[in-house]
Amino acid sequence: MQVTERSHKAQKVIDRLQKKLNRQMVLSLAGCVHCGMCTDSCHYVLANPDDPTYAPAYKADQIRKLFKRHVDWTGRVFPWWVKAKSVYSDEDLEELKDIVFGKCTNCRRCTLNCPMGVDFATANRMARGLLVSVGVMPEGVAVVSKDQWEIGNQMGVLKEEYLETLEWMDDELQDELGVRHSLIPVDKKGAEIMYTINPREIKYDPRTIADAAKVFTLAGVDWTMPSEGWDMTNFGLFSGDDDLGGTVAKRVYEKAAELGVKRVVISECGHGYRSTRCEGPNWGGVNIGFEMESAVITMLRYIKEGKIKVDRDRNSVPVTFHDSCNNARSCGLYEEPRELIHLVCTDFREMYPNRAENYCCTGGGGAMSMSEYTPRRLKSARIKADQLRATGAKIVITSCHNCVDGLSDLIKHYNLDMEVTQLVNLVANAVVIPEKIEVMEKPAAVVHTLKGFRILVIDDEPETRTYLSTVLEDNAADTIQATDGLEGIEIARKEQPDLITLDISMPQMDGGEVFARLREDPATRGIPVCIVTGKPELRKLIYDKPYRPPEGYLDKPVEEETLVRNMRKILELASGASKEAAETL
Amino acid sequence: MQESALLHFTAHRLQEISLVFMAVVYSIRLYWLFRFKAGGDRQPRTGRLTTSPIKGAIYSLGNIAMPWAMESTRTNIFFWAQFVIFHLGVTAAITLSFVIPYAPGILENPVIVWLFQIFIGAAFLVGCYRMIRRIAVPVMRAISTPDDYFSLGLLTVWFFFAGLAAPNDVSRGEGLLITFFILTAFFLVYVPFSKISHYLYYPFMRYYLGRSLGYRGVYPIQRSATPENG
Numbered sequence: 001m002q003v004t005e006r007s008h009k010a011q012k013v014i015d016r017l018q019k020k021l022n023r024q025m026v027l028s029l030a031g032c033v034h035c036g037m038c039t040d041s042c043h044y045v046l047a048n049p050d051d052p053t054y055a056p057a058y059k060a061d062q063i064r065k066l067f068k069r070h071v072d073w074t075g076r077v078f079p080w081w082v083k084a085k086s087v088y089s090d091e092d093l094e095e096l097k098d099i100v101f102g103k104c105t106n107c108r109r110c111t112l113n114c115p116m117g118v119d120f121a122t123a124n125r126m127a128r129g130l131l132v133s134v135g136v137m138p139e140g141v142a143v144v145s146k147d148q149w150e151i152g153n154q155m156g157v158l159k160e161e162y163l164e165t166l167e168w169m170d171d172e173l174q175d176e177l178g179v180r181h182s183l184i185p186v187d188k189k190g191a192e193i194m195y196t197i198n199p200r201e202i203k204y205d206p207r208t209i210a211d212a213a214k215v216f217t218l219a220g221v222d223w224t225m226p227s228e229g230w231d232m233t234n235f236g237l238f239s240g241d242d243d244l245g246g247t248v249a250k251r252v253y254e255k256a257a258e259l260g261v262k263r264v265v266i267s268e269c270g271h272g273y274r275s276t277r278c279e280g281p282n283w284g285g286v287n288i289g290f291e292m293e294s295a296v297i298t299m300l301r302y303i304k305e306g307k308i309k310v311d312r313d314r315n316s317v318p319v320t321f322h323d324s325c326n327n328a329r330s331c332g333l334y335e336e337p338r339e340l341i342h343l344v345c346t347d348f349r350e351m352y353p354n355r356a357e358n359y360c361c362t363g364g365g366g367a368m369s370m371s372e373y374t375p376r377r378l379k380s381a382r383i384k385a386d387q388l389r390a391t392g393a394k395i396v397i398t399s400c401h402n403c404v405d406g407l408s409d410l411i412k413h414y415n416l417d418m419e420v421t422q423l424v425n426l427v428a429n430a431v432v433i434p435e436k437i438e439v440m441e442k443p444a445a446v447v448h449t450l451k452g453f454r455i456l457v458i459d460d461e462p463e464t465r466t467y468l469s470t471v472l473e474d475n476a477a478d479t480i481q482a483t484d485g486l487e488g489i490e491i492a493r494k495e496q497p498d499l500i501t502l503d504i505s506m507p508q509m510d511g512g513e514v515f516a517r518l519r520e521d522p523a524t525r526g527i528p529v530c531i532v533t534g535k536p537e538l539r540k541l542i543y544d545k546p547y548r549p550p551e552g553y554l555d556k557p558v559e560e561e562t563l564v565r566n567m568r569k570i571l572e573l574a575s576g577a578s579k580e581a582a583e584t585l
Numbered sequence: 586m587q588e589s590a591l592l593h594f595t596a597h598r599l600q601e602i603s604l605v606f607m608a609v610v611y612s613i614r615l616y617w618l619f620r621f622k623a624g625g626d627r628q629p630r631t632g633r634l635t636t637s638p639i640k641g642a643i644y645s646l647g648n649i650a651m652p653w654a655m656e657s658t659r660t661n662i663f664f665w666a667q668f669v670i671f672h673l674g675v676t677a678a679i680t681l682s683f684v685i686p687y688a689p690g691i692l693e694n695p696v697i698v699w700l701f702q703i704f705i706g707a708a709f710l711v712g713c714y715r716m717i718r719r720i721a722v723p724v725m726r727a728i729s730t731p732d733d734y735f736s737l738g739l740l741t742v743w744f745f746f747a748g749l750a751a752p753n754d755v756s757r758g759e760g761l762l763i764t765f766f767i768l769t770a771f772f773l774v775y776v777p778f779s780k781i782s783h784y785l786y787y788p789f790m791r792y793y794l795g796r797s798l799g800y801r802g803v804y805p806i807q808r809s810a811t812p813e814n815g
Contacts, residue, residue, distance in 0.1 A: 031786035052727035113657035332632020332802020
């Protein structure tokens with residue numbers, strides 16, 4: 001029986017389809033001739049030869065049928081003739097979800113093998129975006145997107161954790177190089193380079209940060225890491241959510257502009273490089289006034305310019321290189337890594353196919369965060385495993401963190417005798433440490449207590465105001481309370497507090513509006529703001545605004561220790577005023 | 586021998602009406618397409634400095650004439666050869682539909698007739714093979730629509746009659762010629778609504794993809810010539 005009633009979500013998907021279409025997308029959806037030439041280019045197909053539902057053209061048709069039914073000509077009049085079909089129920093959307101998230105990593109290999117030039121990966125990303133806009137997505141995608149929206153990075157790394165990891169790596173590097181100066185500067189204004197990383201490096205692989213710091217230090221460059229906007233990864237690329245993509249990318253750009261750096265260097269991450277370097281300006285609708293480049297290019301330049309010296313004999317184990325899809329197929333970054341490998345390794349073995357024709361690591365497109373599809377992913381990884389095995393290498397190098405995880409997983413699954421590493425690790429291992437190291441001291445301020453700081457608490461709930469004020473005062477801060485947004489703005493102008501805690505959900509004027517006015521007013525623009533809210537779903541009121549994002553974000557109920565720790569860190573990272581105050585302690 | 590009024594009508598007026606119809610519909614189609622805004626690349630260029638959007642676009646447009654350029658054609662030369670034969674057959678049959686009514690003298694040379702018949706006949710065989718492939722291969726069956734079958738069937742039948750009509754010999758009866766011209770007219774009218782209209786999209790699709798991938802340093806594709814290991 002034909003279902004004619006459409007669910008709310010299905011209707012929204014149809015309504016939003018038109019808005020997602022540009023000329024290239026229309027061409028990709030209208031121009032497929034079903035020749036089947038793309039079929040064998042997909043690693044899912046090669047691992048599942050008897051299942052036609054993995055064929056790129058078949059998967060694309062599940063999206064294409066919507067376009068044909070609602071936008072194209074013939075499908076609107078004779079839908080059965082071109083297999084045009086609409087979606088009606090939430091189950092239809094779930095079926096589409098299974099295909100666009102679970103059977104494709106958006107690696108774009110089929111695109112490059114299509115005689116017509118159909119860009120299926122981009123169409124697939126569009127379909128993901130449509131589903132995400134109505135809340136239909138794998139749980140992992142929802143969790144990671146939420147973290148990136150709310151906390152500012154896709155692994156939910158808190159600012160304190162980030163800064164502590166930097167300090168830890170700083171200490172390690174000082175020990176290694178035998179110096180007693182800080183080697184990882186944070187928020188250094190006017191530095192030449194701002195180095196951005198993947199939160200995975202904080203969580204699981206901090207050594208890559210120390211290795212990069214070692215290279216920058218020995219190259220004698222003026223560099224810094226940002227306290228905010230340090231996450232160059234962007235789940236918007238995977239979820240198809242251009243709003244998230246633009247917001248995340250702009251955090252990096254705005255921080256770089258605020259610090260006045262000349263160049264943003266992006267650590268080795270395929271989707272991070274593509275998102276920050278290539279897609280971010282398009283999603284965010286902004287033009288960038290500084291340079292951006294991959295750390296691979298930076299390291300290569302330092303060696304070529306003689307800023308660092310390397311001894312390739314230190315890396316004598318046979319290595320091969322896996323091209324990340326996003327780097328090679330979407331950004332043309334494939335010769336520089338090879339050039340660098342030849343400079344720092346003695347035994348390089350090419351993998352076939354390679355460069356833009358390489359097979360996906362199978363962990364791309366956000367696949368590592370979608371555990372429900374892991375068996376499929378690992379089955380399809382057989383193609384990559386065969387490729388790796390054929391090189392005879394003991395180490396596979398990749399300039400992508402997703403690939404590191406995807407390859408590690410398949411190496412374990414297929415019992416390959418290999419390790420995965422990144423170029424920064426090999427460069428750091430090969431770099432020759434000079435006898436004398438010249439470093440710049442970090443102009444850091446350390447806040448040990450809240451003594452001497454005035455904090456404005458804006459919240460309409462008396463219990464919350466009292467709680468926050470009491471905790472802060474118990475830790476030696478002076479507090480001022482405001483019962484609503486208007487009063488808070490007025491006090492902020494007049495009293496110029498060192499920090500503001502701001503509730504979002506308030507009567508008369510919500511926190512989003514208050515935040516906007518604080519950021520717009522030159523008198524209050526520089527005051528750090530920490531959002532303290534019990535309604536994280538309202539985050540868009542803050543993060544969608546075209547201003548510097550808040551310096552902190554806390555969920556209610558907030559524990560005493562968490563509150564104080566975050567206040568300290570925000571004040572520590574705030575401008576010179578807090579530094580001076582700290583020095584008086 | 587004098588052609589009948591029916592043959593004259595199908596070879597001339599019917600073709601002209603069909604061509605005008607196709608041109609109008611194509612124009613509307615292009616207008617519809619260009620109402621969608623084209624996406625662009627706002628960021629600075631990436632990749633090799635030896636390439637550019639123009640080089641990428643040219644490479645992309647010429648891709649189909651370079652079977653070595655894509656893995657899908659490089660590793661499947663037989664399929665690529667079919668593609669060439671099939672499309673040469675289409676070109677020959679279309680040419681024939683103009684030659685018969687407007688320059689029939691050309692077909693007085695038997696060599697030219699044979700050439701038409703060879704090209705069109707080969708395309709007919711490819712069409713038959715492609716139909717079998719579309720029906721027999723599970724993946725092809727899964728992605729095929731009624732339009733795919735009908736379009737391929739229509740072209741294959743059209744090739745059959747075009748091959749037979751090539752001698753333009755009315756003394757053996759007008760049936761073949763009339764059928765060929767009616768099929769041609771139907772083909773012209775049906776094309777804008779079917780997958781056969783892909784050739785209208787082709788230059789735009791390849792241009793936009795090539796421009797973007799040239800800008801990003803991906804096109805022209807670079808790869809190692811020979812495996813050193815593995």
